[in-house]
Amino acid sequence: MGTTPVKQSRLHIRCDDRARQLLDKAATYARVSVSEFVLSHALASAEHLVQAHESITLNPKDFQAFLSALDRPAKPNAALKRAFKRHSENARR
Numbered sequence: 001m002g003t004t005p006v007k008q009s010r011l012h013i014r015c016d017d018r019a020r021q022l023l024d025k026a027a028t029y030a031r032v033s034v035s036e037f038v039l040s041h042a043l044a045s046a047e048h049l050v051q052a053h054e055s056i057t058l059n060p061k062d063f064q065a066f067l068s069a070l071d072r073p074a075k076p077n078a079a080l081k082r083a084f085k086r087h088s089e090n091a092r093r
Helices: 016-028 033-052 060-071 077-092
Strands: none
Touching: 033 077
């Protein structure tokens, strides 16, 4: 038997009468409350947007170039060495 997560956070939104009527009608067609309708559609849109910003898709040629670059990492230049040194010093604090 699954458990339903406890909803602990509220989200308040305001809309005009036309938007509310449309949301009410859509929720009725979907046979869910307006809150459930808005939340499910907002979450689906949010997941899509986050995924679009946090993932990279490469064509096969670029993917092979990426893998090759991982197999042959470049040698650190002076700026990278300084950055590692600064990080090491700050991480000890």
